[in-house]
Amino acid sequence: MSARKLETGIRQEQIALAALELVAGKGLNGLNMAELARQVGLVPSAIYRHYKNKDQVIDAILDLVKARLLDNILAVTAELPDLLDQLQAIMMRHLHLIHQTKGIPDIFFSEEVFQGSAARKAKAYDIIRDYLTKITELVRQGQQTGTVRADIAPDTVAIMFLGMIQSAVILWHLSEGSFDVFRHAENVWKLFSNSLLPPKIGENGK
Amino acid sequence: MSARKLETGIRQEQIALAALELVAGKGLNGLNMAELARQVGLVPSAIYRHYKNKDQVIDAILDLVKARLLDNILAVTAELPDLLDQLQAIMMRHLHLIHQTKGIPDIFFSEEVFQGSAARKAKAYDIIRDYLTKITELVRQGQQTGTVRADIAPDTVAIMFLGMIQSAVILWHLSEGSFDVFRHAENVWKLFSNSLLPPKIGENGK
DNA sequence: TGTACATCAGTGAACGCGCGTTCACTGATGTAC
DNA sequence: TGTACATCAGTGAACGCGCGTTCACTGATGTAC
Numbered sequence: 195m196s197a198r199k200l201e202t203g204i205r206q207e208q209i210a211l212a213a214l215e216l217v218a219g220k221g222l223n224g225l226n227m228a229e230l231a232r233q234v235g236l237v238p239s240a241i242y243r244h245y246k247n248k249d250q251v252i253d254a255i256l257d258l259v260k261a262r263l264l265d266n267i268l269a270v271t272a273e274l275p276d277l278l279d280q281l282q283a284i285m286m287r288h289l290h291l292i293h294q295t296k297g298i299p300d301i302f303f304s305e306e307v308f309q310g311s312a313a314r315k316a317k318a319y320d321i322i323r324d325y326l327t328k329i330t331e332l333v334r335q336g337q338q339t340g341t342v343r344a345d346i347a348p349d350t351v352a353i354m355f356l357g358m359i360q361s362a363v364i365l366w367h368l369s370e371g372s373f374d375v376f377r378h379a380e381n382v383w384k385l386f387s388n389s390l391l392p393p394k395i396g397e398n399g400k
Numbered sequence: 401m402s403a404r405k406l407e408t409g410i411r412q413e414q415i416a417l418a419a420l421e422l423v424a425g426k427g428l429n430g431l432n433m434a435e436l437a438r439q440v441g442l443v444p445s446a447i448y449r450h451y452k453n454k455d456q457v458i459d460a461i462l463d464l465v466k467a468r469l470l471d472n473i474l475a476v477t478a479e480l481p482d483l484l485d486q487l488q489a490i491m492m493r494h495l496h497l498i499h500q501t502k503g504i505p506d507i508f509f510s511e512e513v514f515q516g517s518a519a520r521k522a523k524a525y526d527i528i529r530d531y532l533t534k535i536t537e538l539v540r541q542g543q544q545t546g547t548v549r550a551d552i553a554p555d556t557v558a559i560m561f562l563g564m565i566q567s568a569v570i571l572w573h574l575s576e577g578s579f580d581v582f583r584h585a586e587n588v589w590k591l592f593s594n595s596l597l598p599p600k601i602g603e604n605g606k
Numbered sequence: 607t608g609t610a611c612a613t614c615a616g617t618g619a620a621c622g623c624g625c626g627t628t629c630a631c632t633g634a635t636g637t638a639c
Numbered sequence: 640t641g642t643a644c645a646t647c648a649g650t651g652a653a654c655g656c657g658c659g660t661t662c663a664c665t666g667a668t669g670t671a672c
Contacts, residue, residue: 199634199648221515223429226625239628240649248626303509309427312576319574350587353567360570361563368525370518381556389595405615405667432658445661446616454659 197235205244208234210254218296222252222304253317255301260321262291262298267328277336278387281329281355285383288359289375299367326352336390343392351390358382403441411450414440416460424502428458428510459523461507466527468497468504473534483542484593487535487561491589494565495581505573532558542596549598557596564588 200208212233216225227248231238245251266287274280292298301307307318329352336342342351362382366375406414418439422431433454437444451457476489498504507513513524535558542548548557568588572581 196649219515221511223511237650243648300515303514305427305429305511308509309425309506315574315576322571322574346591347587350584350591353584354564354588354591357563357567358560360567361559365528368521368528370521378556378559381553382560385552385556385560385595389591402616443617449615
Protein backbone atom coordinates (compact mmCIF):
# COMPACT_ATOMS: atom_id res chain seq x y z
CA MET A 195 0.00 0.00 0.00
CA SER A 196 1.73 3.04 -1.30
CA ALA A 197 0.88 6.63 -0.42
CA ARG A 198 -0.39 8.93 -3.08
CA LYS A 199 2.36 10.84 -4.82
CA LEU A 200 2.38 14.54 -4.09
CA GLU A 201 4.84 17.12 -5.22
CA THR A 202 7.63 17.99 -2.86
CA GLY A 203 6.44 21.52 -2.07
CA ILE A 204 3.17 20.20 -0.69
CA ARG A 205 4.87 17.40 1.22
CA GLN A 206 7.35 19.84 2.74
CA GLU A 207 4.54 21.90 4.12
CA GLN A 208 2.64 18.86 5.38
CA ILE A 209 5.76 17.58 7.08
CA ALA A 210 6.59 20.91 8.72
CA LEU A 211 3.04 21.30 9.99
CA ALA A 212 2.93 17.76 11.33
CA ALA A 213 6.30 18.29 12.99
CA LEU A 214 5.09 21.44 14.73
CA GLU A 215 2.12 19.49 16.02
CA LEU A 216 4.20 16.54 17.18
CA VAL A 217 6.62 18.72 19.02
CA ALA A 218 3.86 20.03 21.27
CA GLY A 219 4.39 18.82 24.79
CA LYS A 220 7.09 16.32 23.93
CA GLY A 221 9.82 18.55 22.61
CA LEU A 222 12.13 17.77 19.77
CA ASN A 223 13.39 14.67 21.55
CA GLY A 224 9.89 13.35 21.14
CA LEU A 225 9.89 14.10 17.45
CA ASN A 226 11.24 11.13 15.55
CA MET A 227 11.24 10.56 11.86
CA ALA A 228 9.17 7.40 12.10
CA GLU A 229 6.32 9.07 13.94
CA LEU A 230 6.57 12.13 11.75
CA ALA A 231 6.28 10.00 8.62
CA ARG A 232 3.32 8.10 10.02
CA GLN A 233 1.58 11.38 10.75
CA VAL A 234 1.83 12.40 7.12
CA GLY A 235 0.93 8.92 5.90
CA LEU A 236 4.37 8.09 4.61
CA VAL A 237 7.14 5.67 5.38
CA PRO A 238 10.15 7.05 7.32
CA SER A 239 12.56 7.01 4.42
CA ALA A 240 10.10 9.00 2.33
CA ILE A 241 10.77 12.07 4.45
CA TYR A 242 14.21 12.17 2.91
CA ARG A 243 12.71 12.84 -0.49
CA HIS A 244 11.61 16.23 0.83
CA TYR A 245 14.13 17.15 3.48
CA LYS A 246 17.80 16.34 3.51
CA ASN A 247 17.73 15.40 7.17
CA LYS A 248 16.12 16.10 10.51
CA ASP A 249 18.00 19.36 10.90
CA GLN A 250 16.27 20.76 7.86
CA VAL A 251 12.90 19.73 9.21
CA ILE A 252 13.68 21.69 12.36
CA ASP A 253 14.64 24.73 10.31
CA ALA A 254 11.36 24.44 8.47
CA ILE A 255 9.45 24.45 11.75
CA LEU A 256 11.29 27.58 12.82
CA ASP A 257 10.34 29.29 9.57
CA LEU A 258 6.74 28.38 10.22
CA VAL A 259 6.86 29.82 13.72
CA LYS A 260 8.51 32.98 12.52
CA ALA A 261 5.80 33.58 9.96
CA ARG A 262 3.03 33.11 12.50
CA LEU A 263 4.57 35.47 15.03
CA LEU A 264 5.15 38.22 12.54
CA ASP A 265 1.74 37.79 10.92
CA ASN A 266 0.26 38.61 14.30
CA ILE A 267 1.96 41.95 14.35
CA LEU A 268 1.00 42.77 10.80
CA ALA A 269 -2.62 41.87 11.34
CA VAL A 270 -2.86 44.06 14.41
CA THR A 271 -1.16 47.13 13.01
CA ALA A 272 -3.39 47.00 9.96
CA GLU A 273 -6.42 46.97 12.20
CA LEU A 274 -5.81 49.32 15.12
CA PRO A 275 -4.44 52.84 15.10
CA ASP A 276 -3.48 53.50 18.72
CA LEU A 277 -0.15 52.19 19.94
CA LEU A 278 -1.28 50.97 23.32
CA ASP A 279 -4.22 49.16 21.75
CA GLN A 280 -1.82 47.63 19.27
CA LEU A 281 0.57 46.33 21.89
CA GLN A 282 -2.23 44.89 23.97
CA ALA A 283 -3.74 43.20 20.95
CA ILE A 284 -0.37 41.77 19.92
CA MET A 285 0.12 40.37 23.38
CA MET A 286 -3.31 38.76 23.42
CA ARG A 287 -2.91 37.31 19.97
CA HIS A 288 0.53 36.06 20.86
CA LEU A 289 -0.88 34.26 23.90
CA HIS A 290 -3.77 32.82 21.94
CA LEU A 291 -1.41 31.63 19.24
CA ILE A 292 0.71 29.76 21.77
CA HIS A 293 -2.37 28.48 23.53
CA GLN A 294 -3.47 26.91 20.33
CA THR A 295 -0.06 25.94 18.96
CA LYS A 296 1.75 24.59 21.97
CA GLY A 297 4.64 23.50 19.82
CA ILE A 298 5.91 27.06 19.57
CA PRO A 299 7.46 27.31 23.03
CA ASP A 300 8.49 23.68 22.73
CA ILE A 301 10.48 24.30 19.59
CA PHE A 302 11.94 27.56 20.85
CA PHE A 303 13.18 26.02 24.05
CA SER A 304 14.15 22.72 22.51
CA GLU A 305 17.77 21.75 22.84
CA GLU A 306 18.33 21.69 19.12
CA VAL A 307 17.50 25.38 19.10
CA PHE A 308 18.32 26.73 22.52
CA GLN A 309 21.56 24.78 22.83
CA GLY A 310 22.02 23.97 19.19
CA SER A 311 24.67 24.89 16.66
CA ALA A 312 25.72 28.49 16.29
CA ALA A 313 23.74 28.70 13.06
CA ARG A 314 20.58 27.37 14.69
CA LYS A 315 20.82 29.76 17.61
CA ALA A 316 21.47 32.61 15.22
CA LYS A 317 18.31 31.69 13.36
CA ALA A 318 16.25 31.77 16.53
CA TYR A 319 17.90 34.99 17.60
CA ASP A 320 17.03 36.54 14.25
CA ILE A 321 13.39 35.68 14.70
CA ILE A 322 13.33 37.39 18.06
CA ARG A 323 15.24 40.35 16.74
CA ASP A 324 12.80 40.74 13.89
CA TYR A 325 9.97 40.68 16.35
CA LEU A 326 11.68 43.17 18.63
CA THR A 327 12.52 45.50 15.78
CA LYS A 328 8.88 45.69 14.81
CA ILE A 329 7.77 46.36 18.37
CA THR A 330 10.51 48.94 18.79
CA GLU A 331 9.33 50.75 15.70
CA LEU A 332 5.77 50.84 17.01
CA VAL A 333 6.93 52.29 20.31
CA ARG A 334 8.97 54.91 18.52
CA GLN A 335 5.90 55.96 16.57
CA GLY A 336 3.96 56.08 19.81
CA GLN A 337 6.53 58.45 21.19
CA GLN A 338 6.25 60.72 18.18
CA THR A 339 2.50 60.96 18.51
CA GLY A 340 2.81 61.52 22.26
CA THR A 341 1.08 58.32 23.35
CA VAL A 342 4.24 57.08 25.04
CA ARG A 343 6.60 59.01 27.24
CA ALA A 344 9.63 60.19 25.32
CA ASP A 345 12.31 59.62 27.96
CA ILE A 346 12.57 55.85 27.62
CA ALA A 347 14.45 53.77 25.08
CA PRO A 348 12.05 52.11 22.63
CA ASP A 349 14.16 48.97 22.28
CA THR A 350 14.20 48.50 26.02
CA VAL A 351 10.44 48.75 26.06
CA ALA A 352 10.25 46.13 23.32
CA ILE A 353 12.36 43.65 25.27
CA MET A 354 10.33 44.31 28.38
CA PHE A 355 7.18 43.67 26.37
CA LEU A 356 8.51 40.37 25.11
CA GLY A 357 9.66 39.41 28.60
CA MET A 358 6.17 40.03 29.91
CA ILE A 359 4.79 37.54 27.41
CA GLN A 360 7.60 35.03 27.77
CA SER A 361 7.40 34.75 31.53
CA ALA A 362 3.67 34.19 31.31
CA VAL A 363 4.14 31.52 28.68
CA ILE A 364 6.86 29.76 30.66
CA LEU A 365 4.77 29.67 33.81
CA TRP A 366 1.78 28.49 31.87
CA HIS A 367 3.84 25.82 30.19
CA LEU A 368 5.55 24.48 33.30
CA SER A 369 2.33 24.53 35.30
CA GLU A 370 0.69 22.30 32.70
CA GLY A 371 -1.92 24.96 32.13
CA SER A 372 -2.95 25.56 35.71
CA PHE A 373 -1.39 29.03 35.70
CA ASP A 374 -4.10 31.34 34.43
CA VAL A 375 -2.22 33.09 31.70
CA PHE A 376 -5.09 35.27 30.52
CA ARG A 377 -5.96 36.56 33.95
CA HIS A 378 -2.31 37.35 34.49
CA ALA A 379 -2.14 39.10 31.13
CA GLU A 380 -4.88 41.46 32.19
CA ASN A 381 -3.08 42.41 35.38
CA VAL A 382 0.35 42.74 33.93
CA TRP A 383 -0.94 44.82 31.07
CA LYS A 384 -2.15 47.48 33.48
CA LEU A 385 1.24 47.60 35.11
CA PHE A 386 3.12 47.71 31.83
CA SER A 387 0.96 50.17 29.95
CA ASN A 388 0.95 52.46 32.94
CA SER A 389 4.72 52.64 32.88
CA LEU A 390 4.60 53.89 29.29
CA LEU A 391 2.29 56.82 29.87
CA PRO A 392 3.82 60.29 29.63
CA PRO A 393 4.17 62.05 33.00
CA LYS A 394 1.17 64.18 33.83
CA ILE A 395 1.58 67.93 33.64
CA GLY A 396 2.88 69.26 36.92
CA GLU A 397 4.57 66.02 37.81
CA ASN A 398 8.26 66.07 38.35
CA GLY A 399 10.02 63.96 35.70
CA LYS A 400 12.72 62.50 37.87
CA MET B 401 44.20 2.26 37.83
CA SER B 402 41.38 2.66 40.25
CA ALA B 403 40.01 5.95 41.53
CA ARG B 404 40.29 6.76 45.18
CA LYS B 405 37.29 5.63 47.16
CA LEU B 406 35.19 8.47 48.49
CA GLU B 407 31.94 8.27 50.37
CA THR B 408 28.78 8.59 48.41
CA GLY B 409 27.75 11.98 49.80
CA ILE B 410 30.92 13.58 48.49
CA ARG B 411 30.66 11.84 45.14
CA GLN B 412 27.04 12.91 44.74
CA GLU B 413 28.03 16.52 45.15
CA GLN B 414 31.01 16.17 42.81
CA ILE B 415 28.83 14.56 40.19
CA ALA B 416 26.06 17.17 40.43
CA LEU B 417 28.58 20.01 40.18
CA ALA B 418 30.34 18.42 37.22
CA ALA B 419 26.99 17.85 35.54
CA LEU B 420 26.00 21.49 35.95
CA GLU B 421 29.29 22.48 34.34
CA LEU B 422 28.94 20.01 31.48
CA VAL B 423 25.45 21.12 30.69
CA ALA B 424 26.63 24.65 29.97
CA GLY B 425 26.26 25.42 26.30
CA LYS B 426 25.53 21.88 25.25
CA GLY B 427 22.30 21.17 27.08
CA LEU B 428 21.29 17.92 28.63
CA ASN B 429 21.62 16.14 25.30
CA GLY B 430 25.30 16.93 25.55
CA LEU B 431 25.52 15.47 29.02
CA ASN B 432 26.33 11.79 28.80
CA MET B 433 27.24 9.47 31.60
CA ALA B 434 30.61 8.62 30.08
CA GLU B 435 31.77 12.22 29.90
CA LEU B 436 30.29 12.97 33.30
CA ALA B 437 32.20 10.07 34.84
CA ARG B 438 35.44 11.15 33.19
CA GLN B 439 34.99 14.63 34.58
CA VAL B 440 34.85 13.26 38.11
CA GLY B 441 37.68 10.79 37.45
CA LEU B 442 35.49 7.72 37.50
CA VAL B 443 34.36 5.03 35.14
CA PRO B 444 30.80 5.34 33.73
CA SER B 445 29.32 2.52 35.73
CA ALA B 446 30.65 4.04 38.93
CA ILE B 447 28.10 6.85 38.66
CA TYR B 448 25.45 4.25 39.42
CA ARG B 449 26.92 3.71 42.86
CA HIS B 450 25.78 7.24 43.71
CA TYR B 451 22.75 7.90 41.55
CA LYS B 452 20.16 5.40 40.49
CA ASN B 453 20.08 6.73 36.95
CA LYS B 454 20.47 9.82 34.79
CA ASP B 455 17.10 11.16 35.87
CA GLN B 456 18.30 11.42 39.43
CA VAL B 457 21.40 13.26 38.34
CA ILE B 458 19.18 15.78 36.61
CA ASP B 459 17.10 16.21 39.74
CA ALA B 460 20.29 16.82 41.68
CA ILE B 461 21.28 19.58 39.26
CA LEU B 462 17.90 21.21 39.72
CA ASP B 463 18.32 21.15 43.48
CA LEU B 464 21.68 22.82 43.06
CA VAL B 465 20.19 25.54 40.88
CA LYS B 466 17.32 26.12 43.25
CA ALA B 467 19.68 26.63 46.17
CA ARG B 468 21.77 29.15 44.26
CA LEU B 469 18.81 31.20 43.13
CA LEU B 470 17.26 31.40 46.56
CA ASP B 471 20.60 32.11 48.26
CA ASN B 472 20.80 35.23 46.12
CA ILE B 473 17.58 36.55 47.54
CA LEU B 474 18.53 35.74 51.11
CA ALA B 475 21.93 37.38 50.78
CA VAL B 476 20.40 40.57 49.40
CA THR B 477 17.59 40.93 51.89
CA ALA B 478 20.04 40.45 54.76
CA GLU B 479 22.17 43.23 53.39
CA LEU B 480 19.91 46.00 52.08
CA PRO B 481 16.87 47.57 53.69
CA ASP B 482 15.12 49.41 50.85
CA LEU B 483 12.86 47.37 48.59
CA LEU B 484 13.88 48.94 45.31
CA ASP B 485 17.54 48.50 46.16
CA GLN B 486 16.80 44.90 47.04
CA LEU B 487 15.09 44.13 43.76
CA GLN B 488 17.82 45.78 41.75
CA ALA B 489 20.49 43.87 43.66
CA ILE B 490 18.64 40.60 43.18
CA MET B 491 18.40 41.22 39.47
CA MET B 492 22.09 42.04 39.18
CA ARG B 493 23.14 39.05 41.25
CA HIS B 494 20.82 36.83 39.25
CA LEU B 495 22.43 38.01 36.02
CA HIS B 496 25.93 37.58 37.40
CA LEU B 497 25.08 34.11 38.62
CA ILE B 498 23.92 33.07 35.19
CA HIS B 499 26.84 34.80 33.57
CA GLN B 500 29.16 32.68 35.61
CA THR B 501 27.09 29.47 35.66
CA LYS B 502 25.82 29.20 32.13
CA GLY B 503 24.39 25.78 32.86
CA ILE B 504 21.46 27.32 34.72
CA PRO B 505 19.46 28.45 31.70
CA ASP B 506 20.61 25.34 29.87
CA ILE B 507 19.16 23.04 32.48
CA PHE B 508 15.99 25.06 32.87
CA PHE B 509 15.26 25.08 29.19
CA SER B 510 16.48 21.55 28.59
CA GLU B 511 13.97 19.13 27.19
CA GLU B 512 14.16 16.85 30.18
CA VAL B 513 12.87 19.73 32.26
CA PHE B 514 10.88 21.95 29.96
CA GLN B 515 9.23 19.08 28.15
CA GLY B 516 9.90 16.40 30.68
CA SER B 517 7.64 14.27 32.83
CA ALA B 518 4.91 15.88 34.86
CA ALA B 519 6.99 15.39 38.00
CA ARG B 520 10.01 17.05 36.46
CA LYS B 521 8.05 20.03 35.24
CA ALA B 522 6.38 20.31 38.62
CA LYS B 523 9.79 20.44 40.23
CA ALA B 524 10.91 23.27 37.96
CA TYR B 525 7.63 25.07 38.48
CA ASP B 526 8.09 24.79 42.24
CA ILE B 527 11.48 26.43 42.03
CA ILE B 528 10.03 29.36 40.12
CA ARG B 529 7.07 29.60 42.44
CA ASP B 530 9.37 29.67 45.45
CA TYR B 531 11.31 32.44 43.84
CA LEU B 532 8.17 34.37 42.95
CA THR B 533 6.71 33.95 46.41
CA LYS B 534 9.77 35.54 47.94
CA ILE B 535 9.72 38.45 45.50
CA THR B 536 6.00 38.90 46.03
CA GLU B 537 6.54 39.10 49.76
CA LEU B 538 9.20 41.76 49.32
CA VAL B 539 6.91 43.82 47.13
CA ARG B 540 4.10 43.53 49.65
CA GLN B 541 6.40 44.84 52.35
CA GLY B 542 7.41 47.67 50.04
CA GLN B 543 3.78 48.57 49.67
CA GLN B 544 3.29 48.66 53.43
CA THR B 545 6.21 51.01 53.91
CA GLY B 546 5.00 53.18 51.03
CA THR B 547 7.98 52.56 48.73
CA VAL B 548 5.75 50.93 46.15
CA ARG B 549 2.38 52.10 44.91
CA ALA B 550 -0.41 50.24 46.62
CA ASP B 551 -2.75 49.81 43.68
CA ILE B 552 -0.90 46.99 41.93
CA ALA B 553 -0.91 43.26 42.63
CA PRO B 554 2.37 42.16 44.22
CA ASP B 555 2.40 38.78 42.51
CA THR B 556 1.97 40.39 39.12
CA VAL B 557 4.93 42.60 39.87
CA ALA B 558 6.97 39.55 40.82
CA ILE B 559 6.23 37.80 37.53
CA MET B 560 7.02 40.96 35.62
CA PHE B 561 10.28 41.17 37.52
CA LEU B 562 11.19 37.61 36.62
CA GLY B 563 10.19 38.19 33.01
CA MET B 564 12.49 41.16 32.82
CA ILE B 565 15.39 38.96 33.86
CA GLN B 566 14.36 35.97 31.75
CA SER B 567 14.04 37.85 28.51
CA ALA B 568 17.46 39.39 29.04
CA VAL B 569 18.95 35.99 29.75
CA ILE B 570 17.31 34.42 26.73
CA LEU B 571 18.56 37.11 24.40
CA TRP B 572 21.99 36.93 25.90
CA HIS B 573 22.03 33.17 25.56
CA LEU B 574 20.80 33.01 21.97
CA SER B 575 23.09 35.82 20.87
CA GLU B 576 26.11 33.86 22.17
CA GLY B 577 26.91 36.71 24.50
CA SER B 578 26.85 39.54 21.99
CA PHE B 579 23.69 40.99 23.53
CA ASP B 580 24.91 43.33 26.26
CA VAL B 581 22.86 42.05 29.13
CA PHE B 582 24.24 44.40 31.76
CA ARG B 583 23.71 47.52 29.72
CA HIS B 584 20.17 46.35 29.04
CA ALA B 585 19.66 45.65 32.75
CA GLU B 586 20.45 49.26 33.55
CA ASN B 587 17.92 50.59 31.07
CA VAL B 588 15.17 48.19 31.87
CA TRP B 589 15.60 48.75 35.56
CA LYS B 590 14.76 52.44 35.15
CA LEU B 591 11.61 51.54 33.28
CA PHE B 592 10.55 48.87 35.74
CA SER B 593 11.33 50.68 38.99
CA ASN B 594 9.60 53.77 37.68
CA SER B 595 6.41 51.83 37.20
CA LEU B 596 6.45 50.85 40.87
CA LEU B 597 6.69 54.35 42.32
CA PRO B 598 3.60 55.71 44.07
CA PRO B 599 1.82 58.43 42.12
CA LYS B 600 3.00 61.90 43.03
CA ILE B 601 0.64 64.07 45.03
CA GLY B 602 -1.69 65.94 42.75
CA GLU B 603 -1.46 63.30 40.06
CA ASN B 604 -4.63 61.65 39.00
CA GLY B 605 -4.50 57.94 39.88
CA LYS B 606 -6.37 56.59 36.90
C1' DT C 607 47.89 -5.45 68.85
C1' DG C 608 46.49 -8.69 65.30
C1' DT C 609 43.26 -11.20 62.33
C1' DA C 610 38.76 -12.29 60.04
C1' DC C 611 34.94 -10.26 58.05
C1' DA C 612 31.36 -7.18 56.18
C1' DT C 613 30.73 -3.28 53.52
C1' DC C 614 30.68 -0.78 49.59
C1' DA C 615 33.03 2.35 46.00
C1' DG C 616 35.25 1.46 41.80
C1' DT C 617 35.98 -1.55 37.37
C1' DG C 618 35.35 -3.12 32.59
C1' DA C 619 32.97 -5.75 29.49
C1' DA C 620 28.77 -6.40 27.38
C1' DC C 621 23.94 -5.63 26.27
C1' DG C 622 20.13 -3.64 24.02
C1' DC C 623 17.31 -0.16 22.44
C1' DG C 624 16.05 3.94 19.84
C1' DC C 625 16.56 6.23 15.96
C1' DG C 626 18.52 8.80 12.02
C1' DT C 627 19.94 7.59 7.63
C1' DT C 628 21.13 4.87 3.26
C1' DC C 629 20.15 2.31 -0.79
C1' DA C 630 18.44 -0.42 -4.46
C1' DC C 631 13.87 -0.94 -5.95
C1' DT C 632 9.08 0.16 -7.71
C1' DG C 633 5.61 2.29 -10.15
C1' DA C 634 2.73 6.41 -11.07
C1' DT C 635 2.79 10.64 -13.90
C1' DG C 636 3.54 13.70 -17.43
C1' DT C 637 6.09 14.73 -21.66
C1' DA C 638 8.35 14.00 -26.22
C1' DC C 639 7.81 12.13 -30.46
C1' DT D 640 -4.28 9.59 -30.41
C1' DG D 641 -0.86 6.14 -28.90
C1' DT D 642 3.65 4.59 -27.28
C1' DA D 643 8.43 4.98 -25.17
C1' DC D 644 10.89 7.25 -21.83
C1' DA D 645 12.60 10.23 -18.03
C1' DT D 646 11.50 11.77 -13.67
C1' DC D 647 10.88 11.39 -9.08
C1' DA D 648 7.87 10.33 -4.86
C1' DG D 649 7.20 6.32 -2.20
C1' DT D 650 8.97 1.63 -0.22
C1' DG D 651 11.10 -1.57 3.10
C1' DA D 652 15.01 -3.71 4.70
C1' DA D 653 19.18 -2.98 6.84
C1' DC D 654 22.95 -0.49 8.98
C1' DG D 655 25.43 1.66 12.55
C1' DC D 656 26.18 4.67 16.14
C1' DG D 657 25.47 6.70 20.67
C1' DC D 658 24.50 5.91 25.01
C1' DG D 659 22.14 4.51 29.33
C1' DT D 660 22.35 0.66 32.11
C1' DT D 661 23.56 -4.07 34.14
C1' DC D 662 26.41 -7.37 36.32
C1' DA D 663 29.90 -10.21 38.28
C1' DC D 664 34.21 -8.90 39.97
C1' DT D 665 37.93 -6.55 42.87
C1' DG D 666 40.08 -4.60 46.61
C1' DA D 667 40.45 -0.83 50.01
C1' DT D 668 38.63 0.47 54.58
C1' DG D 669 36.93 0.24 59.02
C1' DT D 670 35.01 -2.69 62.66
C1' DA D 671 34.26 -6.76 65.68
C1' DC D 672 36.39 -9.97 68.36
